[in-house]
Amino acid sequence: MGKEPRTELPVKDRSERDLADRILRERMEQISHKLLVLSGKGGVGKSTVAANLATALAGAGKRVGLLDVDVHGPSIPKLMGLDGLPALGDDEVLHPVKSVKGVKVMSIGFLLPREDTPVVWRGPRKYHLIRQFLQQVDWGELDFLVIDAPPGTGDEPLAVAELVRPRVLAVLVTTPQDLAVADVRRSVNFCNEVNLPIIGILENMSGLACPACGHRIELFKSGGGEKLAKATGLRFLGSIPIDPKIVDCGDSGTPFAADPATSPTAKAFARAIEPILAVDAQPDVHTVSRPVRKRKAL
Numbered sequence: 001m002g003k004e005p006r007t008e009l010p011v012k013d014r015s016e017r018d019l020a021d022r023i024l025r026e027r028m029e030q031i032s033h034k035l036l037v038l039s040g041k042g043g044v045g046k047s048t049v050a051a052n053l054a055t056a057l058a059g060a061g062k063r064v065g066l067l068d069v070d071v072h073g074p075s076i077p078k079l080m081g082l083d084g085l086p087a088l089g090d091d092e093v094l095h096p097v098k099s100v101k102g103v104k105v106m107s108i109g110f111l112l113p114r115e116d117t118p119v120v121w122r123g124p125r126k127y128h129l130i131r132q133f134l135q136q137v138d139w140g141e142l143d144f145l146v147i148d149a150p151p152g153t154g155d156e157p158l159a160v161a162e163l164v165r166p167r168v169l170a171v172l173v174t175t176p177q178d179l180a181v182a183d184v185r186r187s188v189n190f191c192n193e194v195n196l197p198i199i200g201i202l203e204n205m206s207g208l209a210c211p212a213c214g215h216r217i218e219l220f221k222s223g224g225g226e227k228l229a230k231a232t233g234l235r236f237l238g239s240i241p242i243d244p245k246i247v248d249c250g251d252s253g254t255p256f257a258a259d260p261a262t263s264p265t266a267k268a269f270a271r272a273i274e275p276i277l278a279v280d281a282q283p284d285v286h287t288v289s290r291p292v293r294k295r296k297a298l
């Protein structure tokens with residue numbers, strides 16, 4: 001992992017840096033598990049999955065945080081229906097904004113003057129912000145901190161992989177089509193490279209049940225996520241169907257999984273969190289998957 005961004009930390013001397021490292025370590029130790037939601041592909045539903053996983057975990061009685069590290073395209077405030085300003089407490093500690101279901105949320109989106117303000121930053125500045133979001137936010141004791149990353153294997157997931165240890169697991173999101181699966185294979189290899197264990201692969205936008213006749217339409221094909229899971233020896237966390245209600249819920253800021261009884265889609269989220277809830281009982285979850293190099297492997 002690159003050491004270069006460390007030099008950008010606003011620490012004036014060694015002891016300040018040591019103190020900053022200690023604060024970060026203590027905060028991270030208060031969080032039992034960090035779940036980094038990743039995909040090599042844009043638009044596959046990472047933010048939707050992150051918001052719904054966090055809400056489903058909170059619904060299961062867990063203490064949950066949700067951190068948006070998509071610095072250039074923060075979607076989490078909108079998806080969670082939040083627009084409050086995080087309160088600044090003593091010692092420059094930021095208090096996360098709480099969702100209706102009690103999820104503690106932090107995003108650069110809360111700090112921008114307007115929703116359409118662009119963030120034009122290079123890597124080191126993003127690294128510094130992500131570090132502040134981990135170190136200077138009063139997350140308190142959490143069972144899970146769900147982290148929504150931008151697409152790809154760039155600065156943001158790299159910063160998270162370095163900063164949130166110990167006990168971090170990646171959740172890989174793909175759509176069923178080959179184009180997305182190929183990009184997610186890159187994410188699998190990224191996780192192996194940075195020694196980031198993967199809890200499983202979730203296939204999103206997996207088939208659409210026609211609202212009129214119930215006939216299933218495989219809009220983006222089907223089974224790609226499960227095939228990738230088999231090829232890599234990773235757990236398959238299940239399939240989330242295409243559901244127009246997800247779009248409405250995203251736009252209205254009501255995470256879908258808030259009420260698992262509502263539909264098969266909400267139930268699919270409830271099923272996807274089962275292995276996550278059982279993570280402490282699964283010693284094998286911390287194994288790293290097989291690298292996937294060849295296209296033909298699928």
Ligand SMILES: Nc1ncnc2c1ncn2[C@@H]1O[C@H](COP(=O)(O)OP(=O)(O)OP(=O)(O)O)[C@@H](O)[C@H]1O
Nearest residue numbers: 042043044045046047048205241242243246247250
């Ligand atoms: N299962 C689904 N059914 C229907 N629409 C969905 C589903 N999952 C996500 N969407 C919609 O797809 C769009 C993209 O979702 P989202 O923003 O979560 O993707 P993303 O992977 O986070 O994108 P980005 O790469 O830009 O961060 C949104 O409009 C969202 O409402």
Ligand SMILES: [Mg+2]
Nearest residue numbers: 046047070075
């Ligand atoms: Mg997103």
